[in-house]
Amino acid sequence: MFGNFAEGELAATAAVGYTSKFPSSRHKMVIWGVFTSPRYRRQGLSRQVVESAIQHAFSNGVNRVNLQVYVPNEPALGLYKSIGFVEYGVEPSAVYLDGQYHDGVLMTLVKKQATFKKVRC
Numbered sequence: 001m002f003g004n005f006a007e008g009e010l011a012a013t014a015a016v017g018y019t020s021k022f023p024s025s026r027h028k029m030v031i032w033g034v035f036t037s038p039r040y041r042r043q044g045l046s047r048q049v050v051e052s053a054i055q056h057a058f059s060n061g062v063n064r065v066n067l068q069v070y071v072p073n074e075p076a077l078g079l080y081k082s083i084g085f086v087e088y089g090v091e092p093s094a095v096y097l098d099g100q101y102h103d104g105v106l107m108t109l110v111k112k113q114a115t116f117k118k119v120r121c
């Protein structure tokens with residue numbers, strides 16, 4: 001789990017982890033827990049923690065990071081696409097929130113296509 005602090009409080013988070021304990025899945029991780037407190041948004045805090053989390057995955061032998069975004073969510077899609085994530089599918093009605101179904105866009109990032117703005121490789 002990675003965190004970014006502002007004014008002494010936790011303002012942004014991101015985490016990466018394996019999806020399975022089996023060796024056949026040790027080449028990939030998922031990123032989850034991506035969130036920035038509303039009053040600290042658009043200050044680059046999420047990009048920093050997301051890039052740090054992905055870099056951590058890549059430096060631990062992983063060559064692919066996957067995620068799912070419930071849509072609509074232009075901020076998250078914009079962030080992930082700018083790093084190099086591409087869409088590879090959609091889970092219809094992935095979640096039911098506040099009386100509505102939302103699709104889940106599946107995205108994947110391969111190490112050689114990652115572009116980092118804040119965290120150096």
Ligand SMILES: CC(C)(COP(=O)(O)OP(=O)(O)OC[C@H]1O[C@@H](n2cnc3c(N)ncnc32)[C@H](O)[C@@H]1OP(=O)(O)O)[C@@H](O)C(=O)NCCC(=O)NCCS
Pocket residue numbers: 012034035036037040041042043044045046047048068069070073074075076078079080082
């Ligand atoms: C998505 C989220 C984490 C972005 O956090 P943030 O700290 O505001 O993001 P940053 O300031 O680091 O911006 C990084 C990039 O995200 C994209 N982005 C962020 N806010 C955006 C917005 N309102 N509209 C379009 N793109 C946006 C941009 O590509 C931006 O890069 P740029 O500033 O170089 O243009 C934040 O909006 C959030 O917490 N949303 C609710 C939780 C959520 O949806 N999490 C993702 C689950 S998959």
